[in-house]
Amino acid sequence: MRRPSPVMITALVFVAGFVICSLQFPNFASTRVVANLLTDNAFLGVVAIGMTFVIISGGIDLSVGSVIGFSTVFVALTTEKLGLPPLLAFAILLVLCAAFGAAMGAVIHVFDMPPFIVTLAGMFLARGISFLMSTESTPITAPLYSAVSDFGIALPGGGRLTAIALIMLAVVAFGSILLHFTRFGTNVYAMGGNRTATALMGVEIGSMTVRIYMLSSVLAGLAGIVFSFYTAAGYSLSAVGVELDTIAAVVIGGTLLSGGQGTAIGTFIGVLIQGLIQTYINFDGTLSSWWTKIATGVLLFAFIALQQGMVRLAGRSRAIRAGGVT
Amino acid sequence: MQETAEARQPLLDVRGLSKSFAALRALDQVDFTLRAGEIHALLGENGAGKSTLIKVITGVLARDAGTVSLDGKEIVPRSAKEALTAGIATVYQEVNLLPNLSVAQNLYLGRQPTRFGIVRDGEMKRRAAELLAGYDLHIDVAAPLGSYSVAIQHVVAIARAVDLSARVLILDEPTASLDRHEVEMLFRTMRGLAARGIGIVFVTHFLDQVYEISDRITVLRNGRLIGERMTSALPRLDLIHMMLGRELSETTEERAVHEKSAAAPCASFTNFGKRGYIAPFDLELRHGEVVGLAGLLGSGRTETARLVFGAERADSGTASVEGKPIRLHSPRDAVQHGFGYCPEERKTDGIVAELTVRENIVLALQAKRGIAKPLSRREQDEIAARFIKLLDIRPPDPERPIGLLSGGNQQKALLARWLATEPRLLVLDEPTRGIDVGAHAEIIRLIRELCERGLALLVISSELDEIVAYSDRVVVLRDRAHVGALDEHAIGVPSILAAIAADDAARIAEEA
The missing domain is CATH 3.40.50.300 (P-loop containing nucleotide triphosphate hydrolases)
Incomplete structure (x- = not known):
């Protein structure tokens, strides 16, 4: 049904990378490293799942990094300055994010504007608002935060599966089910395949667009909460440029940038690959951390080239099949 | 079969349909009758009003006057979706399905069987296979639709439409890109559906196919109804006369004798x-x-x-x-x-629709001369004017975007493009x-x-x-x-x- 091969290649790259790291650094292959990989990239994983939906539907969401930044500031200010209970702050935040995403989706649909432009505007808007609220880093001292950071499922071998890692895994599971096993998910693929045809087949494109961007913004808000757990602070400059890391993770995960193809699990592995590169550089100790960007760039390029190749191959096999069936 | 079709009451009855675009009268008081279980060819030259008629019937365009009744009940669909709900489905030449989804998903998009919000994939595939078996199509329904030939995609599109309770099926040039085997497969499907009482409107340019499959023919010309005939009672020459409305001075069948010396x-x-x-x-x-x-x-x-x-x-x-x-x-x-080459896919490989006739004509010549030697505007105008005259391109306006010309005139402009390079x-x-x-x-x-x-x-x-x-x-x-x-x-x-x-x-x- 959905061609599994790009995901297989992503998975192979991850496994190969992990094996190389393990051979080079004796302590690498441990539950500790794996658990840290999940924890350090939890927020990226959460937001990337939302981005996966958007890209498969044929869109793009550039606002997610700013929404994460906004979320951390919002949570920090409401809990610290206004004294709201964190859970209430989270609820309000997610509603705000949903409204923000819905508004972007509505503008995209109603005015028939390119998602690139609309979400670019959303990116500036969200970042601007978070600067308006505060330009300083605000530490979060709510008891919930220390409770969350203390929580962890001990793994054999010294690893600790943290709360935020669990949140990400839950989001990945939820995203997979939503994308692959529901009508909503099929509609997302349909829109990425051919918007006009999807509309002609009776799918409400407008409401789908709104819901897809809503999902992306809500997950970005959730990623912001996860990020605030991770740093225990709210800062308007946090997660600058994360939208690009997110898009990279989605594409490395085998999702076609033009839409219509992709998987949630692929995105998850794409996130882990980026994390793996970062971890390798940390282990090495001598390399500049900017090598992460360079390696990600090379991988991204390789994957896009690979996808082009596969699209072309698919075209060829189609011709063969057409001959065979008639 | 034809006598019984005559006796049946009309399934789709169009009366006095008119539609104008600004000053242009695209449809003028057109009547069209489709009986249940018949295959009805809708013919006419380009610009005769076939597509406008279909678009008005299916609610894509609003009508100016006239009525459309389905089974004796008047309907006024305002969108293709409403027409589909009423029971009129259209399958276009470019299959409007999703090549990246599986065959089963295409058949059941928006109405997949679910349990607790989860699509029952196995159940859906089973139903899809069953449905397609009814069309004598035994394919892997889990494979992406795009991996199958256009003919199979057409049958899937038809199966979906019919399964959505369509009783009128409009096929707009379905055979244009099919080879002989595929056409036959499609025709088998059409005959099967007609036998089940579905009325089929068949729009095509291929007269052979009209005679092969249709029971009845309606001809439009310049937005007017020219006539409705039983296919079996309409000789081909008469049909061409109905479509053209004039004597064919040069019939294409006639082979001219070309005097020729041994050419170099x-x-x-x-x-x-x-x-x-x-x-x-x-x-x-x-x-x-x-x-x-x-x-x-x-x-x-x-x-x-x-x-x-x-x-x-x-x-x-x-x-x-x-x-x-x-x-x-x-x-x-x-x-x-x-050398010059006018490709088959005029729209995608040939013309640049947004550019004017003049720009399209000089394209190849400019490319041949290279970027260093641009053609002056005067030269361009002169070349465009010469070929518009020579090939009788209409309207004779070199500054008109070529996309607005009819197919025949686009083709002439393409010819002009290569002729300008003096090949x-x-x-x-x-x-x-x-x-x-x-x-x-x-x-x-x-x-x-x-x-x-x-x-x-x-x-x-x-x-x-x-x-x-x-x-x-x-x-x-x-x-x-x-x-x-x-x-x-x-x-x-x-x-x-x-x-x-x-x-x-x-x-x-x-x-x-």
């Missing part, structure tokens, strides 16, 4: 071929001669043309021009040697496809004229009558190989068919 060779290809693409062939093209390439769809006609033009690189053999061997690795090489060899791939009957005859006349001026032409066409009408020699292809050549005296539809040979030829001959 222009380009020749020896053992030219590409593995897995087309078998090596020998081909000689002479000045003042039209060589027709005949064969079934997929027999290697377009492949030959692309190789000759360098659009595909040959991996064996040699090419020579005026006796001198040349390098032919790219279309650029071909253009430098004075020695012109390759035309399906020059008359999608063009109405009138423009058809004109293009054929043009081909003859060009040839008399000493141009060498290589022309591909699916219409054998047409090939017979203008070719001096015919090369016959089958299964991606050149299998025969007919010289001037041997050319005729029966002889071409005989050369295409084997089982296919026998079947087509039977129909012809």
Whole structure:
């Protein structure tokens, strides 16, 4: 049904990378490293799942990094300055994010504007608002935060599966089910395949667009909460440029940038690959951390080239099949 | 079957339908009656109003006047979706399904069987397989739709439409891109549906197919109803008269006698071929001669043309021009040697719809001269004016975006583009496809004229009558190989068919 091969290649790259790291650094292959990989990239994983939906539907969401930044500031200010209970702050935040995403989706649909432009505007808007609220880093001292950071499922071998890692895994599971096993998910693929045809087949494109961007913004808000757990602070400059890391993770995960193809699990592995590169550089100790960007760039390029190749191959096999069936 | 269809009450009854676009009256008081269980061909030249009629019936366009009744009840659909709900489904030439989804998902999009919000994939596939088995289609429903041939995609689209309780099925040029086997498969499906009482409107340019499958014919011309006839009681010539509304002064079937002295060779290809693409062939093209390439769809006609033009690189053999061997690795090489190529897909490979007629005409000449030697505006105007006059492009306005011209005039502008480069060899791939009957005859006349001026032409066409009408020699292809050549005296539809040979030829001959 959905061609599994790009995901297989992503998975192979991850496994190969992990094996190389393990051979080079004796302590690498441990539950500790794996658990840290999940924890350090939890927020990226959460937001990337939302981005996966958007890209498969044929869109793009550039606002997610700013929404994460906004979320951390919002949570920090409401809990610290206004004294709201964190859970209430989270609820309000997610509603705000949903409204923000819905508004972007509505503008995209109603005015028939390119998602690139609309979400670019959303990116500036969200970042601007978070600067308006505060330009300083605000530490979060709510008891919930220390409770969350203390929580962890001990793994054999010294690893600790943290709360935020669990949140990400839950989001990945939820995203997979939503994308692959529901009508909503099929509609997302349909829109990425051919918007006009999807509309002609009776799918409400407008409401789908709104819901897809809503999902992306809500997950970005959730990623912001996860990020605030991770740093225990709210800062308007946090997660600058994360939208690009997110898009990279989605594409490395085998999702076609033009839409219509992709998987949630692929995105998850794409996130882990980026994390793996970062971890390798940390282990090495001598390399500049900017090598992460360079390696990600090379991988991204390789994957896009690979996808082009596969699209072309698919075209060829189609011709063969057409001959065979008639 | 036809008598019973007559007796049935109309399934779809259109009365006095009118529709204008600004000053243009696209439909004028058109009546159309579709009975249950019949296959009704809707015919007319380009601009006759066929597509407007379909769009108005299916709610894509609003009507100005008139009524549409389905089963005696008046309906006013405001969108394709509403028409579908009412029971009228349309399947277009470009299948409007999703190639990236599985066949089953396409069939059940928006109405998948679910349990607790989760799609029951197994159940859906089982139902899909069952549904398609009803159309004698046994394929893997979990495979992406795009991995199947266009014909199968059409059947899937039809199956979906019918399953959504459609009782009127409108097929808009469904066979335009299908080969013979696929057309037959589609026709089987259509007959099966008609037997189940579904009324089918069949829009096509292929008259053979009209006679093969339809029970009844309605002809439109210039937005007016010309008449409705039983297919069996309407001789082909009468039909063409109804469509054209005038005597065909030059019938395309008639083969003109071309007086000819031994022409000088222009380009020749020896053992030219590409593995897995087309078998090596020998081909000689002479000045003042039209060589027709005949064969079934997929027999290697377009492949030959692309190789000759360098659009595909040959991996064996040699090419020579005026006796001198040349390098032919790219279309650029071909253009430098004075070759021109009008591809089959006019809309995607040929015209640049947003540019004006003038800009489209000078495109190839400018490319040939190179970027360093731009054509002045005066030269451009002069060239455009000359070819608009020469080829009778209408409207004669060089500054009109070419996308707004009719198919026939777009084709002429494409011809002009290559003629402006003063080529020695012109390759035309399906020059008359999608063009109405009138423009058809004109293009054929043009081909003859060009040839008399000493141009060498290589022309591909699916219409054998047409090939017979203008070719001096015919090369016959089958299964991606050149299998025969007919010289001037041997050319005729029966002889071409005989050369295409084997089982296919026998079947087509039977129909012809």
